[in-house]
Amino acid sequence: METQTIKSKQNTTKTTERISGSEAIVRCLIEEGVKILYGYPGGAIMPVYDELYKYQDKIHHVLTRHEQGATHSAQGYARISGEVGVAMATSGPGATNLITGIADAQIDSTPMVCITGQVFSHLLGSDAFQETDIVGISTPVTKWNCQVAKAADIPEAMAKAFYIARSGRPGPVLVDITKDAQMEMFDFSYEKCTKIRSYVPVPKTDFSSVEAAAKLINAAKKPLVVWGQGVILSKAEEAFKAVIEKAGIPSAWTILGASAIPTKHPLNVGMVGMHGNYAPNVLTNECDVLIAIGMRFDDRVTGKLDEYATQAKVIHFEIDPAEVDKNVKTDVAVLGDAKASLEAILPLINKNSHTDWHQKFKDLYAIEYEKVIKDDIHPTKEGLTMGEVLNQINIYSKGDAAIVSDVGQHQMIACRYAEFNKTKSNITSGGLGTMGFGLPAAIGAKMAAPDREVVSISGDGGYQMTIQELGTIFQQKAAVKVVVLNNDFLGMVRQWQQLFFDKRYASTEMVNPNFVAIAEGYYIKARKVTKREDLAEAVKEMMESKEAYFLEVCVEKEGNVFPMIPTGASVSDIRLA
Amino acid sequence: MNTEKQLFTISVYTENNIGLLNRISAIFQRRHINIESLNISPSEIVGVAKFTIVVNMAEESVKKIIGQIEKQVEVIKAYYHDQDEIIYQISGLFKIKSELLFEERQIQNIIKESNARIVTVNKEFFVLEKSGKKEEIVTLYNKLSVFGIMQYTRSGLIAVTKEEMKISALLETYNN
Numbered sequence: 001m002e003t004q005t006i007k008s009k010q011n012t013t014k015t016t017e018r019i020s021g022s023e024a025i026v027r028c029l030i031e032e033g034v035k036i037l038y039g040y041p042g043g044a045i046m047p048v049y050d051e052l053y054k055y056q057d058k059i060h061h062v063l064t065r066h067e068q069g070a071t072h073s074a075q076g077y078a079r080i081s082g083e084v085g086v087a088m089a090t091s092g093p094g095a096t097n098l099i100t101g102i103a104d105a106q107i108d109s110t111p112m113v114c115i116t117g118q119v120f121s122h123l124l125g126s127d128a129f130q131e132t133d134i135v136g137i138s139t140p141v142t143k144w145n146c147q148v149a150k151a152a153d154i155p156e157a158m159a160k161a162f163y164i165a166r167s168g169r170p171g172p173v174l175v176d177i178t179k180d181a182q183m184e185m186f187d188f189s190y191e192k193c194t195k196i197r198s199y200v201p202v203p204k205t206d207f208s209s210v211e212a213a214a215k216l217i218n219a220a221k222k223p224l225v226v227w228g229q230g231v232i233l234s235k236a237e238e239a240f241k242a243v244i245e246k247a248g249i250p251s252a253w254t255i256l257g258a259s260a261i262p263t264k265h266p267l268n269v270g271m272v273g274m275h276g277n278y279a280p281n282v283l284t285n286e287c288d289v290l291i292a293i294g295m296r297f298d299d300r301v302t303g304k305l306d307e308y309a310t311q312a313k314v315i316h317f318e319i320d321p322a323e324v325d326k327n328v329k330t331d332v333a334v335l336g337d338a339k340a341s342l343e344a345i346l347p348l349i350n351k352n353s354h355t356d357w358h359q360k361f362k363d364l365y366a367i368e369y370e371k372v373i374k375d376d377i378h379p380t381k382e383g384l385t386m387g388e389v390l391n392q393i394n395i396y397s398k399g400d401a402a403i404v405s406d407v408g409q410h411q412m413i414a415c416r417y418a419e420f421n422k423t424k425s426n427i428t429s430g431g432l433g434t435m436g437f438g439l440p441a442a443i444g445a446k447m448a449a450p451d452r453e454v455v456s457i458s459g460d461g462g463y464q465m466t467i468q469e470l471g472t473i474f475q476q477k478a479a480v481k482v483v484v485l486n487n488d489f490l491g492m493v494r495q496w497q498q499l500f501f502d503k504r505y506a507s508t509e510m511v512n513p514n515f516v517a518i519a520e521g522y523y524i525k526a527r528k529v530t531k532r533e534d535l536a537e538a539v540k541e542m543m544e545s546k547e548a549y550f551l552e553v554c555v556e557k558e559g560n561v562f563p564m565i566p567t568g569a570s571v572s573d574i575r576l577a
Numbered sequence: 578m579n580t581e582k583q584l585f586t587i588s589v590y591t592e593n594n595i596g597l598l599n600r601i602s603a604i605f606q607r608r609h610i611n612i613e614s615l616n617i618s619p620s621e622i623v624g625v626a627k628f629t630i631v632v633n634m635a636e637e638s639v640k641k642i643i644g645q646i647e648k649q650v651e652v653i654k655a656y657y658h659d660q661d662e663i664i665y666q667i668s669g670l671f672k673i674k675s676e677l678l679f680e681e682r683q684i685q686n687i688i689k690e691s692n693a694r695i696v697t698v699n700k701e702f703f704v705l706e707k708s709g710k711k712e713e714i715v716t717l718y719n720k721l722s723v724f725g726i727m728q729y730t731r732s733g734l735i736a737v738t739k740e741e742m743k744i745s746a747l748l749e750t751y752n753n
Contacts, residue, residue, distance in 0.1 A: 135596055140603050144650045146596070164650055197751050198592050198653040322644030 016187035021151030022047035024188045025115065025177065026055050028158035031190045034086050036077060036447055038062045038070035040097075042090025044130060045117030047182040062447070062476055065468035067094050069440035071101020072466070075110050076444030079427045080402055080452075082235070084111040084165050085444060091118045092130030095176070096137065100434060102172045103141040107431030108256060109233060111170035113161045114138075121149040121178040134176050143171030151184035155191070163193035168201025169320045170233060203321055205336030205344065212332045213315045214348035216289050222357045223249045224280065224287035224312075226272055226301070229256035229430075230294015230319060236339035237261065237423050240293065243342050248353040250361050252280035254295045256430040259420035263399065269361045273301040274565045275412040278372075278574060279364035281565065284309050285572040286360075293317040294338045297327040298431065307570035317341050371576045372562050377417060383556030384532055386410050386485045390417040392536050393455060393483070396543035401453040402427060402445050406438030406462035409491035412561045414457045436465030442480045443472055453481065453543065460486040460512050470522040473548050481542050482519070482550045487557050488512055495560050519550035526550035580635045584613070585657050586665065586736050587643065589628035590620060590744050592651040601628060601652075604645045610634060614667070616733035622745060625653065631734050653751070654744055658736070665736035669714035670696070671705040671721055672728035678703055681724055691717045702727055 019027070025048050029037065037059055041049045052061050064070040067089040074085030085105075089098050095116040105112045119128045135147045144164045148157045154177065161173040217223060231240045237260050244251045244261075250269045253260065261268055270277030272284065284290065290312040295301070302308040305327060316323075316330040317338055324333040334341045376387030390413055393401070399419040404427040405411040411428055420426060427445055429437040442456030463484050473480055490508040497505050519526035525547060529538045535553065542549045563574045591597055598617065605612055613631040620627035632639070639657045646655040675698060677684050688695065693707040707717050714731055 136599060139596065139599050140607070146594075196650065197748070199650045200751075320648065322641070322648045324644075326641060326644070 014189035016189045022182040026051045032162045038073040039088030044091035067097030069469045072440035073444035076441030077448040080445040081448040088115045095134040104432040105172035111165040112172040114174045118178045145174040147176040151186040159193035203335040220289035223289040225251035227293040228254040228295025231260040234338040239342035258426035263419040278368035279361040281571040386413040392539040394419045404442040406458035408459040410485040435462035440469045455481045461490040474522040528552040587630040589655045590653040593626040614733035663736040668708045668732040
């Protein structure tokens with residue numbers, strides 16, 4: 001058996017058509033169902049743009065104001081639709097500007113295909129004008145990438161790119177295509193990729209692991225579920241709800257898992273992690289069985305690893321075998337697609353309610369409410385809080401809006417307090433923590449779900465990292481509601497400086513521009529709120545607007561986000577103040 | 578599991594694609610792991626390349642590294658073995674002045690004793706080749722360096738496992 005030649009697949013007869021490489025790229029996109037494309041033209045990608053001009057009835061190209069905006073928009077599109085987001089750029093600086101978005105998509109498992117133009121193949125490696133080794137640069141932050149230097153190789157590369165981006169644990173893929181390959185004529189035919197020999201997108205589920213997991217769950221007295229984005233990515237929301245409801249398990253979410261089940265579901269006990277809720281963090285170190293579903297035990301979730309749930313038996317439902325035992329040692333690993341695994345375990349688990357155990361969550365929530373939540377969302381002191389803004393948004397969205405947050409204090413507040421009725425409603429940069437993500441991601445989200453209310457929430461810092469995308473909002477007439485919670489600080493860094501650096505506020509205070517004037521400069525209706533009595537009315541006006549709307553809320557300068565697990569501390573050492 | 582560092586040989590079966598070396602070496606680089614030796618060659622399966630990577634690390638970390646390597650789209654399968662589980666060789670080449678071959682009788686003895694092979698001889702230099710364990714090559718180097726070596730180079734480790742590696746059977750399942 002050891003020595004064997006693997007036969008190559010026989011070629012099937014295909015109908016071909018003689019077209020250019022650049023037309024082939026567009027035709028591949030159409031074949032893959034791409035309707036919206038985010039990008040920025042330039043010398044090395046011009047032939048493709050020329051073809052897009054011809055095909056504009058089939059593919060809508062969105063000209064962002066920076067290539068980074070294109071990737072974040074494609075991410076927002078992908079996150080709310082569950083489809084592959086597509087971004088395109090020219091060679092050199094165009095390509096390198098995509099990198100932040102690609103890295104973000106990689107760590108947050110977002111399906112994305114990026115197409116970059118490249119210099120003529122005879123110039124490769126010669127330091128030609130606008131040449132960068134984008135395949136080399138993007139290698140560590142892509143699920144897969146390749147360079148195409150012949151037109152004939154374009155269809156296969158594109159087909160593989162889409163298949164890899166969307167299958168298994170999704171991720172970003174980059175295809176770099178030389179200008180001569182774009183211009184070359186060849187016989188085009190397209191076949192979707194359904195299989196790659198070396199690639200196993202979904203590992204086979206061993207039924208004995210499902211049985212072992214069921215056995216542990218049935219014997220548990222104090223079980224706790226921590227779910228992540230895997231539930232959403234595998235469309236397992238219904239199966240997930242059925243399992244936790246049958247077994248009566250309190251369930252907490254990681255930041256990217258938010259919205260998989262409604263916020264008000266009785267078994268939803270809140271967010272885990274550094275700024276998560278008190279009860280699920282503390283009780284992680286009291287549960288007897290910890291059931292992790294589609295999450296990867298990020299350090300922001302676990303805090304100090306050797307004091308994380310050491311008393312518990314750990315079950316890990318996971319699609320990516322490399323995640324099992326990477327950070328937390330598991331007792332039972334159920335490899336495979338979350339939906340299939342949860343459907344398989346449902347008949348094996350016993351009905352239960354765990355009433356006393358639930359009470360513990362309620363008791364700790366009451367403490368958190370008294371010490372933190374009440375003052376966050378119903379403050380009586382002077383100065384607007386971020387929490388009360390979120391509370392007002394909840395009142396007018398009724399939990400139906402998609403909330404796209406940037407990165408920082410406002411993000412933690414948004415994730416803690418935004419209410420969700422529908423899945424795929426919390427769009428934020430989790431793993432990479434990319435400031436500047438929010439505004440362009442909201443554009444993509446709104447374009448993917450034009451009937452949904454999309455509210456972008458940013459801080460004054462991150463907002464200014466991609467503020468130019470207001471131009472895209474204006475040009476595309478994307479009815480995004482843009483909220484900036486302005487405290488004139490890089491708030492999260494300032495909070496750390498206050499708590500851990502003796503209040504030495506080094507380079508965190510911001511002197512901000514007239515945000516309203518800037519929004520109005522882009523012809524976007526804008527309003528600024530500085531007083532509590534104006535807040536509700538302003539939020540109402542924003543939510544009722546049929547067009548894009550910018551709302552700046554000046555919040556207290558030195559507000560902090562609690563609870564908080566200091567870096568390196570145990571989850572049970574979570575601080576309430 | 579053993580947390581002591583030791584030498585492990587990692588065998589990675591891959592598609593033969595440009596850029597994959599970059600992806601695989603980056604996995605080690607990110608974790609600050611020095612690759613002791615690396616060899617890439619065709620494997621027993623047509624069209625499938627084999628990486629043989631030697632690292633000095635704890636078994637627990639090797640397991641995690643294997644997971645990260647296998648995650649790469651174009652990697653078919655990765656295995657790791659300790660030194661007792663493999664049969665391995667490395668090869669050394671020594672370029673030496675030809676005059677020494679005739680003037681230093683001891684050199685001839687060294688060649689004979691070490692089972693080294695003369696690859697080529699010309700007026701200026703001769704080239705010795707020695708395959709074996711790393712220690713054997715190093716011993717030969719130490720003996721020859723007394724007389725002066727013009728050039729010396731050593732290959733990466735290549736290995737086959739004592740146990741069957743079910744890579745072909747695995748590929749069959751992938752193909753079906």
